């Protein structure tokens with residue numbers, strides 16, 4: 180971990196690095212086709228963009244410029260991530276919440292919402308159901324409530340790791356929860372979490388005040404903004420940031436996410452592990468203000484521009500989005516998706532096929548099964564991956580970047596993706612998905628140059644066919 184700049188350490192109450200006048204000013208700058216090409220060239224060299232450069236891409240609205248940006252994002256995605264898509268599933272642990280966020284069905288003033296906190300046995304049933312489908316990576320989701328303190332979350336994480344069913348196991352547990360203090364992060368870190376995700380929801384101060392009542396914990400803009408910085412200081416060096424698109428001008432939120440990423444890079448030597456861009460969705464008892472809702476076309480632009488702005492940061496598109504749109508944005512930027520997701524409490528065993536809005540935080544756009552999603556990915560030429568090796572081998576935060584930036588990661592990610600895929604095909608896949616998967620593995624192996632690395636992979640795949648599991652580099 181890079182030593183904190185002394186000035187930053189001393190101003191420990193957190194720094195509000197979101198300069199609205201500067202960001203709004205950048206959004207007024209006129210489009211410049213020549214500049215757009217220069218900036219795209221910088222991205223293609225895999226160099227993160229400055230916020231001014233991201234603003235120039237946002238200003239490019241001519242159809243031919245937008246197509247240039249899409250084409251560049253497609254190429255950069257292939258160059259850095261190849262054709263891998265990392266898969267995970269959310270597991271909601273509790274929807275008690277002391278906050279009152281206007282856009283959320285779990286807000287405290289929503290009396291219609293059925294409140295519940297999963298107990299150990301509930302969690303065991305949910306995890307067994309997820310393992311039984313083939314999942315290996317989970318994100319646990321909590322409301323903000325005194326009952327969900329760091330000790331409780333750490334216990335949940337340890338419990339999830341302890342649940343095994345035949346060949347089923349969860350190998351990486353991420354958290355999406357409220358900001359903690361340094362001690363709290365150290366507590367969850369000790370439970371071996373992967374990424375700690377905190378979304379600012381909106382970086383626009385006035386909008387933030389409007390949708391997060393001041394007498395709630397989440398009403399404290401700076402405490403939240405500084406949340407992932409404290410996590411990094413407590414050695415939780417894989418952090419995820421995000422904004423809830425539709426609360427304010429999407430272009431402003433994109434500039435703010437890039438500003439946040441560069442701020443972490445400057446002070447901690449590494450940016451966020453992931454960026455998420457959920458769009459506002461219908462939710463029980465929520466009246467959606469449609470002023471800033473993001474169209475599908477603008478959503479595609481925001482993904483492509485984030486891809487070009489932060490070449491090495493994972494981009495997550497969740498099942499909030501409908502299948503077809505997810506399919507499109509995977510081509511030019513998205514590197515991680517959830518699949519076979521349920522967002523109801525107990526949803527993996529109790530909700531059946533239909534969504535149960537009175538038990539959900541928001542409505543999902545994609546409720547296809549994991550197997551269906553896997554098959555579509557394979558048919559589209561992607562390699563679905565359940566890889567967890569970097570985090571388990573300590574390649575996190577800055578160490579991860581030391582592998583990612585020079586491109587070594589390709590030598591690790593593809594073989595690991597193929598071994599986790601092979602496990603899935605043998606243990607969980609439907610016959611159609613298995614056939615598509617076997618073909619995809621053959622094609623990938625055919626692309627690899629002959630040599631020790633290819634032979635090692637072939638050996639590992641054979642060992643998996645012969646019953647071994649969890650082989651990775």
Ligand code: SF4
Nearest residue numbers: 276278280283285286
């Ligand atoms: S968004 Fe999160 S903090 Fe806000 S009410 Fe919903 S669960 Fe609570």
